[in-house]
Amino acid sequence: MGDHVAEHVAENEETLPQLLGDFAPIDVWQRHMNAVFYGLRGERVRELYQTFAAADYRLAYALAADYVQRATQRQKTDPEKGTGTLTIMEWGCGNGNLAACFLDHVKALDRDAVLYPRMQYVLIDASETVLDGARANAELAKHGDRVQFVQATVPDLQSFADGSIDRIFCNELWSELPTKLLLRKAGDVMEEHIRPNLKETRLIDYPDWAGLVQAFDEADIAGLKPLPAFLDDILWEREYHKIEAKDVPFRRLITDFLKLFDEELLMPVNVGAADSLKEAHRLLAPDALGFSSFDAGTADEAVLNDPEKPCYNLVGGQFSFMVNLALLEDVAKQVGGGQVTIEPQKEFVGRSLGVNVMSLMDVLASHPQLPKEPWEIDRLILKTVEAVNAGYVSPYERIIDLPLSTETPEETRRELEQLLAQQAKQGVPDTVAYLAEEEVMKAAGHLEELGYDRSILQAAFLAPPQPVDYFHFRMGPDA
Numbered sequence: 001m002g003d004h005v006a007e008h009v010a011e012n013e014e015t016l017p018q019l020l021g022d023f024a025p026i027d028v029w030q031r032h033m034n035a036v037f038y039g040l041r042g043e044r045v046r047e048l049y050q051t052f053a054a055a056d057y058r059l060a061y062a063l064a065a066d067y068v069q070r071a072t073q074r075q076k077t078d079p080e081k082g083t084g085t086l087t088i089m090e091w092g093c094g095n096g097n098l099a100a101c102f103l104d105h106v107k108a109l110d111r112d113a114v115l116y117p118r119m120q121y122v123l124i125d126a127s128e129t130v131l132d133g134a135r136a137n138a139e140l141a142k143h144g145d146r147v148q149f150v151q152a153t154v155p156d157l158q159s160f161a162d163g164s165i166d167r168i169f170c171n172e173l174w175s176e177l178p179t180k181l182l183l184r185k186a187g188d189v190m191e192e193h194i195r196p197n198l199k200e201t202r203l204i205d206y207p208d209w210a211g212l213v214q215a216f217d218e219a220d221i222a223g224l225k226p227l228p229a230f231l232d233d234i235l236w237e238r239e240y241h242k243i244e245a246k247d248v249p250f251r252r253l254i255t256d257f258l259k260l261f262d263e264e265l266l267m268p269v270n271v272g273a274a275d276s277l278k279e280a281h282r283l284l285a286p287d288a289l290g291f292s293s294f295d296a297g298t299a300d301e302a303v304l305n306d307p308e309k310p311c312y313n314l315v316g317g318q319f320s321f322m323v324n325l326a327l328l329e330d331v332a333k334q335v336g337g338g339q340v341t342i343e344p345q346k347e348f349v350g351r352s353l354g355v356n357v358m359s360l361m362d363v364l365a366s367h368p369q370l371p372k373e374p375w376e377i378d379r380l381i382l383k384t385v386e387a388v389n390a391g392y393v394s395p396y397e398r399i400i401d402l403p404l405s406t407e408t409p410e411e412t413r414r415e416l417e418q419l420l421a422q423q424a425k426q427g428v429p430d431t432v433a434y435l436a437e438e439e440v441m442k443a444a445g446h447l448e449e450l451g452y453d454r455s456i457l458q459a460a461f462l463a464p465p466q467p468v469d470y471f472h473f474r475m476g477p478d479a
Contacts, residue, residue: 017197017235018209020216025247026192027178027271029236030319032219034176037231037318038127039221052294052345052359052470053098053171055398055429059294059345060101062352067102067167068109070289070478075114078287086118086166089283091154091276092173093123096134101396103143119146122160126153139396154276157283165283169292170276174328177272179321181311182243182254184263189255190240192266199233206230231317250274253334257327261305268311268324274331277475281337290476291337296468297323299342303467310468322468329473337475345470349434356437356461360385360428363440366460367452374405375412381431382419383450388435389427391442398429437461 021029052059071086090099099121110116121143125131131149134140140147154177181192198206205228206212212230215223248254249271258267273293280291303309304326312321325342332340350357364370364384371377385400400423404416428435440447440461444454465471 017200018203020196020198020213020234023193023195023237023239025180026194026319027180029194029196030176030321031178033231033317033319035126035219036216036221036224037316038130039219040224040229040231041316050430050432051094051172052432052434054094055097055401056433057097057101057105057394057396058349058353058357058434059171060098061105062349063098063169063292064102064105064109065352066348067289068106068115071115071166074287074289084118085120086115087120087122087164089122089124089160089165089168091124091168091170092176093125093134093149094130094171096123096137096140098171099123099134099147100137100140100143103146104139104395120148121146122148122150124150124152124154124157126151154272154279157279160283162282163285163288165288166285167289167291168280168283169294171294172296174270174273174276174293174295174323175297175320176318177270177276179273179312179319180243180248180269180271181266182258182269183240183266184258184261185240186263189243189258191243193239193241194236197235197237198230199235202228202230202233234317250331250334253330254327257330260301262307265305265307266311267304268322270321270324270328273323273328277328277332277337278335280475281335284476286477288476290474290478292475293323293473294345294470295323295473296470297325298468299325299329299471300467301326306467323471323473325471325473332475338477339475341472341474343472343474344465345472346434348472353436357434358437358440358461358463359432359434360388361431362460362463363388363435363447363452363457364431366456367450368456369451373407375408375416378402378404378408378416379412379419380450382416382423384447384452385423385428386419387443387446387450388439389424390446392424392428392435392439394426394429396429397425398427399423399425400428400430402431 088102093099103116103119103121106119107116123131123134125134128151131151135149183190203209211223212227214220215227254269261267277291284291298304304324310322312319314320329340329342346357346359364381367380371380381402400420402420404413408416440457444452444457447457448454
C-alpha cells in the first residue's frame with residue numbers, strides 16, 4: 001500500500017491528504033498529540049517555544065518570596081506548624097529550572113532555617129523524557145534528596161494522601177491539559193471533533209504508510225523516532241456532534257456557563273484544568289498555602305463572547321488552548337477550594353519581588369516600527385538583549401538561545417551568530433524573561449539608538465493586560 005501511495009503522489013500532486021486517524025473530540029486528540037509531541041520533541045521544546053519558567057528566574061523567585069512570607073506569617077499564628085514536612089508539588093515541571101530557582105531563593109530567604117530544611121519538592125510530569133531533563137539539571141541536583149521526581153498525570157496522584165501537600169503550582173500546564181470546544185445550538189450542546197491528515201506532499205516520505213499510521217495511533221515513540229518528522233504537516237478536519245453528558249465533568253455548571261454567551265459560539269472548556277482544581281483541593285492540607293496556575297487566558301466575559309477569540313494554537317504539532325479563567329473560577333468555588341484570586345502574572349511577580357516588571361517580549365512589542373523580515377527581527381532581539389544586559393545581571397549563568405530563521409541570508413547569519421556568541425553569560429536568558437524597570441531604563445539610551453521610545457517603554461510597565469494574556473490563578477484559604 002505504501003509504495004502505491006508514494007508512486008501515486010509522485011505522479012499526481014493533487015492527491016488528497018491521507019488519513020492518520022478517525023474523528024474524535026478535540027481533547028482526545030490533544031491528549032494523544034501531547035504524548036507524541038513530548039515523546040519526539042521533549043528534549044527540544046525550547047527550540048519551539050519558551051515559557052516563563054524554562055530559563056528565567058524571576059517567576060520562581062516571586063513564588064519563593066510569596067511562599068516564605070505566607071509561611072512565616074502562618075507560623076506566627078500557629079507555632080505548632082513549625083515542625084512537620086512541607087511538601088511542595090509542581091505539576092508539569094519541564095526542565096526543572098522553576099524548582100531549582102524556587103528552592104535556591106527559599107533557602108536564601110529562610111535565614112533562620114525554619115522552612116527550607118523541612119521541604120520536600122515533588123516534580124510531576126507525564127513525560128519521562130521531560131523528567132530526564134529535569135534530573136539532569138545541575139542546579140536542581142544541588143538540593144539533593146529534598147527533590148523527588150514522579151512520572152504521572154494530575155489524575156494519577158492517588159499515591160499522595162488527602163491533605164498532605166502545602167503548596168501546588170504549575171506553569172503553562174492548564175493550556176496543555178485536555179480541553180473541549182463546545183457551543184450551544186438549538187438547545188443542544190455540541191462539541192468539536194477533529195481528525196488528522198498528512199499533507200499529500202509528504203506521503204512519498206513514508207513508503208510503509210501502514211507502519212506510520214500504526215505507530216502514530218499507538219503513540220509508539222520508538223517506532224516514530226526513526227521516521228522523517230511530520231507533526232508540522234498534519235492537517236485537521238473539523239465537524240460538530242451533540243455531546244454526551246456523561247463525557248463532561250461539571251456538566252451542569254458548564255451548561256449553565258454556556259448559557260451566558262451567544263449561541264453557536266465556540267467556547268474553550270478546560271476540562272483537564274477543572275479536574276486539576278478538584279485534585280488540588282483533595283491534596284492540599286486545611287492550612288495549606290494554596291494552589292497557583294500561571295497561563296495564558298482570560299476571565300473577561302466580553303472576550304469569551306468574541307467569536308474571533310483565539311481558542312487554541314498549534315506549535316510543532318502540539319495543541320495549546322486558551323484558558324477559560326472565568327469558568328475555572330466557578331469550578332474552584334464548586335469544589336470548595338476557598339478564595340480565588342485572578343491577577344496579571346506580571347503583577348504577581350512585581351508585587352512579590354517589590355519591582356515593576358515586564359518581559360523582554362513586552363519591550364520588543366513597544367518598538368514603534370518592528371522590522372518585517374524574520375532575520376531583522378532576530379537582529380533587533382539580539383541588539384535589544386545586548387543593550388539591556390548592560391544593566392542586567394542574573395544570579396545564574398544563562399546565554400540566550402535564539403534559533404535563527406532558516407531564511408536568514410548567509411552574511412546576516414554570520415553577523416547574528418557573532419552577536420549570539422558575544423552575549424553576557426549572566427544576561428537575559430530568553431525573550432520572555434522578566435526585566436525590572438530599573439534595568440530597562442538604565443539601558444534606555446542604548447535602546448533609543450535602536451529606535452525605541454523612552455516614554456513608551458516607561459508606559460509599558462503600567463500597561464493593562466491584553467484581552468488574552470498571562471494570568472496568575474490562585475485558589476486557597478487566603479488567596
